[in-house]
Amino acid sequence: MALRDLSGAVDFSVLERMTGGDDAITEEVLGLFFQQAGLWSPMLDVREDGWRDAVHTIRGAAAGIGAGTLAAVCQTAEAAEKAAAPPLLERVRDALGIALADVAAYRHEMMLRSLRG
Template identity: 75%
Template sequence: MARRDLTGAVDFTVLEDMTGGDAAISEEVLGLFVEQAALWSVLLNPRADGWRDGVHTIRGAAAGIGAGDLAAICAQAETVEQALAAPALERVRDALDAALADVAAYRHELMLRGLKA
């Protein structure tokens, strides 16, 4: 997996602008995103208390790294009625999976750059 595997689910220029292009800080931020995704994704179940809190937290984390589509889908999901939560949360999970795949490819590229340096 490498940069060529990026799908566009994450606009890493947002992250690079935020970190000043510092690869170590970018890696740290992406690691935190992955941890947050793992912690909060368990709430992406319409029967879970606090599913809106999970979506809201993922939304903020996504916006911070440049996962604009994920953030937008989370924003939509936060406002749906309970009866429509299941399909909305499915869209969140799909967008989160796409963002995490891009993050994995980008982190792999960061690791390779570090080895070459």
Template identity: 80%
Template structure:
């Protein structure tokens, strides 16, 4: 992964503003985002009673790192009736996958920066 692999799904200027440009803190926040994604993504199914909690939590995490499209997908799914939610949850899954790819590329860049000193 490299910066050239970024899709634009995450506006990392949001994260940098939050962390005041501190690469170590940015990396930690992105690691936490990945952990949140791992915890909550299995619940993104209407057969799971906690699916609304999952999209709500992911929405907040997405906004914190600048993943606006993911946050919007989460908001739409959270607001939907259960019967209409399955395709919206698929959009959340798709947006999450794209955001996680951007996060991986950004974390790779942060790691390279730390090696350069």
């Protein structure tokens, strides 16, 4: 993966402004996003008591890295009644997967840049 693989799901300029362009901080933030996604995504199911907390946490993390579509989908799911939430949670999972692919491509490009010196 490399920058050419980006879907546009994440506006990395948001993250770069937040981190001041510091690659080490950017990598740390993206690593935390990846970890949080792994921790919270199993709870994206209305059968889980904390599904709304999971959506809320992912929404905040998404906004912080510039994943605006993911944050918006999360906001909609978070506000939904439990009975209406399953298809919305599916949209969250889909948007999260796309954002994670962009994050992986971006991190890969950062790693390649660091190897080039």
